[in-house]
Amino acid sequence: MPKIILQGSWSHRCRSVLTLWATTVDVLARRAIGRPQVHGWTISFEIATLFYRKQFNHAFRLDNIAQSRAYFDSLYTIAEPDLPVRVQASTAQEPRGHWFIPEHADKTHTLLYFHGGGYAFYPAVSQHFIRLLAHRLQTTIFALDYRLTPEHPHPAQQDDAVQAYRYLLAQGLRPQDIVLGGDSAGGHLALMTLVRVRQAGLPQPALALALSPWTDTGRRGASQFGHDRYDMVQGYQTLRYGQWLKGEGPWSDAQLSPIAQDLRHLAPLYIQAGGKEILVDxxxxxAREAHRQGAQVRLDVWPDMTHEFHAYGRTLPQSEQALTALRSAMRWTQGESFEPLEETERDALDFSDGKVQSERLIKPV
Structure with missing residues (x-):
């Protein structure tokens, strides 16, 4: 059963509870007259999406980033609590972060994971999502606690990520034993780390998993603002995150965006997205640009889903599909087949000239 966590100051907790209550009443009332936000959504998914949107919007209105982080953490939900995963803080000799070790870990891979949050937040709910990933993938995960903006602008995050990758190699892990992964800004960091690793003359990992990745720190695509009515994150927030990432430095969007990089000779890329999220365009x-440059890339899109729908686990069929596909992608690096999910008609992309070069629009089971 999903679980609600309350923490922090009474004022934050009270406001969050009232927001959740008001959101629930609004969703139920609209559905009673046949007006769901999206017909393919469950009631719980609609409530959660609209609730987290309100939480992010209020957090952005607070006076400072510390208060914003505290407020967002004051109430959150866990789709699958009490999973058999041991969480262990890194030692003084390791990069800052946590090890997530499932009860029956497959020793084939170690996943170096970068959390989302626009580079400015490390929400408490993110650690529970990483626990879910470790359990579902049956893979040991090192989740890097990279430095956050606006206190630490670029290149702090990329420096931390490359240091973590170097550390895993220094511990005896072979490149083919390592998978990079990340969601949202963490997906951005995973893609940029592949480029930095190549520039540093280091070997590429076996695979990169990018969940709803932020691929352009500027303005790109109609969905960035056109899908505000659906998504839990909003277009204006991406621009603020981009400003914080740049800080006072002379960085351009092209310098900080994966889409503007040289994407040749990178590890295979498996990307997942929701068709209703602001970043989908x-x-x-x-994906088009990576394919044009010769990268090996597969993009799966769940048409009715929003940003980071993966975190709902077994409570949402689309999330369950996505997690299963991530596991299949990791097994593909060991020579197993990566079977296509049930799909609708192909979208405009026609990636037909490679084993995992495609876009699929995925139906819920």
Whole structure:
């Protein structure tokens, strides 16, 4: 059963509870007259999406980033609590982060994971999502606690990521034993880390998994603002995150965006996105560009889903499909087949000239 966590100051908790209550009443009332936000959504998914949107919007109105982080963490939900995953903080000799070790870990891979949050947040709910990933993928995960903006602008995050990758190699892991992964800004960091690793003359990992990745720090695609009415994150927030990432430095969007990089000679890329999320157009643009440059890339899109729908686990069929596909992608690196999911008609992309070069629009089971 999903679980609700309350923490922090009474004022934050009270406001969050009232927001959740008001959102629930609004969703139920609209559905009673046949007006769901999206017909393919479950009631719980609609409530959660609209609730987190309100939470993010209020957090962005607060006076400072510390208060914003505290407020967002004051109430959150866990789709699958009490999973058999041991969480262990890194030692003083390791990069800052946490090890997530499932009860029956497959020793084939170690996943170096970068959390989302626009580079400015590391929400408490993110650690529970990483626990879910470790359990579902049956893979040991090192989740990097990289430095956050606006206190630490670029290149702090990329420096931290490359240091973590170097550390895993220094511990005896072979490149083919390592998978990079990340969601949202963490997907951005995973893609940029592949480029930095190549520039540093280091070997590429076996695979990169990018979940709803942020691929352009500027403006790109109609969905960035056109899907505000559906998504839990909003277009204006992406621009603020981009400003914080640049800080006072002389960085351009092209310098900081995966879509503008040289994407040749990178590890295979497996990308997942929701068709209703604000980033879906820039994600599709990135997949096209990666394919144009000769990268091995597969993009799966769930048409009715929003940003980071993966976190709902077994409570949402689309999330369950996505997690299963991530596991299949990792097994593909070991020579197993990566079977296509049930799909609708192909979208505009026609990636037909490679084993995993495609876009699929995925039906819920």
């Amino acid at each position: 820039m994600i599709r643009d990135f």
